[in-house]
Amino acid sequence: MLEIKELRTLHGRKIEALRGVSLSVAPGEMIALIGGNGAGKTTLLRSIAGLLPPDSGEIIFQGRSIARKPSHRVAALGVVYVPEGRRVFPRLTVRENLEMGAFLRRDRIAIAEDLERLFHLFPVLRDRQKQLGSTLSGGEQQMLAIARALMSRPKLLMLDEPSMGLAPLMVEKIFSVIQEIHRQGMTLLMVEQNARKALQIAQRAYVLETGKIVLQGLAKDLLHNPQVQHAYLGIE
Amino acid sequence: MILQQLVNGLTLGSLYALIALGYTMVYGVLLMINFAHSEILMAGAFASCLLLGSPWLQSNSPGVAIVLAMLGGLLISALLALLMERLAYRPLRRAGRLAPLISAIGVSIFLQNAVFLFISDQSLAYPQIFPIRHFETVGVEINSLQLLILGVAVGLMITLHLFVNRTRLGTAIRATAQDASTASLMGIPVNGIIALTFLIGGALGGVAGALNGMYYGTIKYNMGFVPGLKAFTAAVLGGIGNIAGAMWGGFILGILESLAAGLLPNGSDWKDVIAFSILIIVLLFRPEGLFGRHVPDKV
Ligand SMILES: Nc1ncnc2c1ncn2[C@@H]1O[C@H](COP(=O)(O)OP(=O)(O)O)[C@@H](O)[C@H]1O
Ligand SMILES: [Mg+2]
Numbered sequence: 001m002l003e004i005k006e007l008r009t010l011h012g013r014k015i016e017a018l019r020g021v022s023l024s025v026a027p028g029e030m031i032a033l034i035g036g037n038g039a040g041k042t043t044l045l046r047s048i049a050g051l052l053p054p055d056s057g058e059i060i061f062q063g064r065s066i067a068r069k070p071s072h073r074v075a076a077l078g079v080v081y082v083p084e085g086r087r088v089f090p091r092l093t094v095r096e097n098l099e100m101g102a103f104l105r106r107d108r109i110a111i112a113e114d115l116e117r118l119f120h121l122f123p124v125l126r127d128r129q130k131q132l133g134s135t136l137s138g139g140e141q142q143m144l145a146i147a148r149a150l151m152s153r154p155k156l157l158m159l160d161e162p163s164m165g166l167a168p169l170m171v172e173k174i175f176s177v178i179q180e181i182h183r184q185g186m187t188l189l190m191v192e193q194n195a196r197k198a199l200q201i202a203q204r205a206y207v208l209e210t211g212k213i214v215l216q217g218l219a220k221d222l223l224h225n226p227q228v229q230h231a232y233l234g235i236e
Numbered sequence: 237m238i239l240q241q242l243v244n245g246l247t248l249g250s251l252y253a254l255i256a257l258g259y260t261m262v263y264g265v266l267l268m269i270n271f272a273h274s275e276i277l278m279a280g281a282f283a284s285c286l287l288l289g290s291p292w293l294q295s296n297s298p299g300v301a302i303v304l305a306m307l308g309g310l311l312i313s314a315l316l317a318l319l320m321e322r323l324a325y326r327p328l329r330r331a332g333r334l335a336p337l338i339s340a341i342g343v344s345i346f347l348q349n350a351v352f353l354f355i356s357d358q359s360l361a362y363p364q365i366f367p368i369r370h371f372e373t374v375g376v377e378i379n380s381l382q383l384l385i386l387g388v389a390v391g392l393m394i395t396l397h398l399f400v401n402r403t404r405l406g407t408a409i410r411a412t413a414q415d416a417s418t419a420s421l422m423g424i425p426v427n428g429i430i431a432l433t434f435l436i437g438g439a440l441g442g443v444a445g446a447l448n449g450m451y452y453g454t455i456k457y458n459m460g461f462v463p464g465l466k467a468f469t470a471a472v473l474g475g476i477g478n479i480a481g482a483m484w485g486g487f488i489l490g491i492l493e494s495l496a497a498g499l500l501p502n503g504s505d506w507k508d509v510i511a512f513s514i515l516i517i518v519l520l521f522r523p524e525g526l527f528g529r530h531v532p533d534k535v
Contacts, residue, residue, distance in 0.1 A: 051417055075423040087418040089411050099404065100411050104423040152422065
């Protein structure tokens with residue numbers, strides 16, 4: 001579904017944040033991308049989403065090159081990015097945030113149905129429909145950001161550190177929601193600092209270090225890989 | 237007396253408010269002051285004035301002629317604003333904050349001189365196509381021109397308010413103003429939204445220019461400067477970037493100015509001083525404006 005080949009992305013002229021990254025995502029898969037701070041995970045997702053044009057390499061989505069497409073066109077093709085830090089629209093209501101997720105859709109009836117389904121998945125959003133985005137807690141904002149992305153009916157959903165800064169209980173909740181979304185057939189590419197959790201729910205995983213993929217494989221194998229255990233799982 | 241100044245202030249204020257919307261909407265999405273906006277209203281005034289004097293409109297009834305002339309002003313100004321964005325600002329989008337400001341001043345000088353050279357370097361009389369009737373109640377006089385201005389301005393503002401707050405595209409404008417890159421992740425074409433705010437601001441400015449010409453009876457190539465600066469003051473007063481704030485700011489400024497003009501000795505000499513003192517005081521002590529909740533949340 002998504003095929004990335006030898007992707008290089010620079011910040012400014014000098015900082016080479018991605019140094020030839022290749023990865024692939026098949027339909028229906030959940031892929032985890034782990035790596036330390038500053039490894040280039042966000043840069044990779046932003047490059048795919050069209051927010052940061054890569055300097056070289058290929059990004060093929062469903063047979064089409066999207067490497068130099070602007071972000072709103074990439075979104076229109078069904079590649080939707082839930083950014084790091086959630087980026088809920090602070091002065092739009094929860095409901096308006098969700099409506100913006102469906103900006104490109106015209107099928108009013110199906111939009112209303114999706115809204116209903118998402119309210120079922122995230123009951124707290126139904127209760128807070130009329131509140132401004134900025135008044136939600138961190139966990140609620142993350143739910144809103146994910147729900148907003150789902151309103152566009154994405155083909156590939158990219159999540160950037162969905163559990164960042166959340167209380168343990170909320171982390172559990174977010175991961176179980178992500179699993180539920182995956183069960184319903186969504187293809188996911190997820191960046192996480194919480195490597196253990198990510199590897200537990202993903203099928204395959206990539207490990208990124210200073211702009212390069214250093215390891216890849218089945219998530220359950222990586223969970224038992226000594227190198228990964230040492231660097232990312234805190235096991236000596 | 238005070239009531240009378242209030243009526244005058246509301247009329248003036250509604251014009252400031254219409255113009256202020258153009259400044260504030262563009263600032264909202266681009267964090268840039270379009271200093272050439274004053275020439276947008278000048279263009280609207282000239283376009284409508286020339287249309288009214290042209291043979292096409294002569295045969296129409298005054299009501300139809302006025303509507304068509306205002307539509308003409310609206311169209312020309314909206315197109316001009318779009319062109320400005322495309323040619324003078326978009327190429328400088330990544331060039332820091334000073335470059336577009338200088339470009340705006342360049343556009344402003346260019347447009348004033350174009351009108352100066354090709355249309356007129358003198359004041360032109362704005363045709364008065366309907367006899368102005370005066371109405372009086374409870375000691376307050378209001379004339380048909382003031383009613384027209386208030387009606388058109390308030391009608392446009394209500395329409396804009398509904399558009400921005402109740403429609404999908406209006407919500408997309410607000411989303412883009414709050415966080416453009418995230419808006420683009422929802423498929424919102426940010427460049428299109430920016431162009432749309434110029435278009436709307438230009439249309440409102442064009443109508444305001446036409447009404448301004450009718451109100452004062454004359455137009456000139458540099459006529460945009462003072463009302464432009466006053467409307468900018470109104471936008472700052474209401475919190476630049478805040479749409480409702482710009483409307484309130486316009487009315488407050490118009491009323492304060494008219495009260496000063498009516499109540500102070502030699503008041504009309506003072507009204508510009510009052511307006512620009514307000515600008516300086518607000519910028520110094522409350523740069524976020526009276527209703528300022530707009531803190532640019534762009535990173
Ligand atoms: N906007 C930026 N400008 C310059 N350098 C950046 C920018 N964003 C990230 N970087 C650098 O790029 C590298 C990768 O960052 P990032 O993709 O955010 O990593 P991660 O998401 O894995 O923590 C880091 O060295 C970071 O300092
Ligand atoms: Mg990151």
